[in-house]
Amino acid sequence: MKTVLRSDKIGKNFGGLRALDNIDLNINQGEIVAVIGPNGAGKTTLFNCITGMHEPTDGKIKVTPPEKTEVCVNGLKPNKITELGLARTFQNIRLFNKMTVLQNVMVGRHCRNKNTFLEAIIRNARFKREEKQTLEYSLHLLETFGLVEHRHQLAENLPYADQRRLEISRALATDPFLLLLDEPAAGMNPHETFELDQLILKIRDEKKISILLIEHDMKLVMRISDRIFVMNQGKNIADGSPQEIRNNETVIQAYLGVE
Ligand SMILES: Nc1ncnc2c1ncn2[C@@H]1O[C@H](COP(=O)(O)OP(=O)(O)OP(=O)(O)O)[C@@H](O)[C@H]1O
Ligand SMILES: [Mg+2]
CATH class of the missing domain: 3.40.50.300 (P-loop containing nucleotide triphosphate hydrolases)
Incomplete structure (x- = not known):
């Protein structure tokens, strides 16, 4: 093995x-x-x-x-x-509290995107394609973790167990x-x-x-x-x-x- x-x-x-x-x-x-x-x-x-x-x-x-x-x-x-x-979660939860549930996961995913700063400004085809994929994959993870209906809530407003699950979703978003x-x-x-x-x-x-x-x-x-x-x-x-x-x-x- x-x-x-x-x-x-x-x-x-x-x-x-x-x-x-x-x-x-x-x-x-x-x-x-x-x-x-x-x-x-x-x-x-x-x-x-x-x-x-x-x-x-x-x-x-x-x-x-x-x-x-x-x-x-x-x-x-x-x-x-x-x-x-390698991705991790923390003993003391470390989410972006003032961001939504969906944004927390999308931030995790962005480390896999290849678009440049310039592409993000001009919003070219590759940028738009990657953003769409990021959104779709993040929603898929939230679905898996039973959090999709909370996607527009601030992370800090989630119950404790959901915050732990969100942290795992964000870690998984980094692939x-x-x-x-x-x-x-x-x-x-x-x-x-x-x-x-x-x-x-x-x-x-x-x-x-x-x-x-x-x-x-x-x-x-x-x-x-x-x-x-x-x-x-x-x-x-x-x-x-x-x-x-x-x-x-x-x-x-x-x-x-x-x-
Ligand atoms: N940044 C640090 N500076 C100084 N000492 C530290 C630091 N981090 C951990 N320690 C010390 O190292 C030892 C191991 O700590 P660690 O946090 O790894 O334990 P743990 O097995 O995770 O415990 P717990 O089950 O309580 O989380 C402890 O004595 C702790 O006080
Ligand atoms: Mg510990």
């Missing part, structure tokens, strides 16, 4: 704190991999290193976009990493081969979480992308993950199938508890 992301002994220091230590994580095409672990384990820091918000202190992160050769992303800016085909979701079910009730399960599986199956997911909701993690990567105090303490992780003594002691 093709590997789409390979992190090789990643480390990240914040002053004297070793937030990531020797992290080796591989993600294969089409896999859903969950990253779990207690608060402060380094999960979000790992996402920040993969998506260019932080540069790792040591180690290398390499990605292989479809039909391209492997690229090292250390030191690349977040927008370059998005262009390569990623790897989608990183940081606690997508946070603040959702069990019914909304179950709907999210179905949506994540559908995205993976229909769009043939890989998904890396940080989540504290163990029911969701156990239901949809192909593999679980467990972190504690910056280190990887286990990596295996949901069944293996559920029965792993070290993981039970560090995170899952006896229940």
Whole structure:
């Protein structure tokens, strides 16, 4: 199976704190991999290193976009990493609050458009064609996420669960081969979480992308993950199938508890 992301002994220091230590994580095409672990384990820091918000202190992160050769992303800016085909959502939702739902998704899509600033001013045929495609694709995503009837509302006026779904739609609009979701079910009730399960599986199956997911909701993690990567105090303490992780003594002691 093709590997789409390979992190090789990643480390990240914040002053004297070793937030990531020797992290080796591989993600294969089409896999859903969950990253779990207690608060402060380094999960979000790992996402920040993969998506260019932080540069790792040591180690290398390499990605292989479809039909391209492997690229090292250390030191690349977040927008370059998005262009390569990685997209993410944030633990604390980061939408454009004063823009509409539709505009939020269209902004995501614009990174794939090829028209120039001049073409946008003169509104030539290519610009108009791309704008039409952007609109159609954005509406299609909103339809998939059950948000199309809210398309003219301001993002800030959406209920919390819808804001989380909108953030995923915007990330998907960039056409990623790897989608990183940081606690997508946070603040959702069990019914909304179950709907999210179905949506994540559908995205993976229909769009043939890989998904890396940080989540504290163990029911969701156990239901949809192909593999679980467990972190504690910056280190990887286990990596295996949901069944293996559920029965792993070290993981039970560090995170899952006896229940
Ligand atoms: N920008 C930063 N500057 C300094 N320290 C940081 C920074 N970002 C994270 N840390 C520290 O690194 C450690 C790992 O934090 P991180 O946010 O990655 O944890 P997490 O596993 O995502 O936790 P949670 O489940 O609470 O979201 C913590 O001790 C945190 O305080
Ligand atoms: Mg976090």
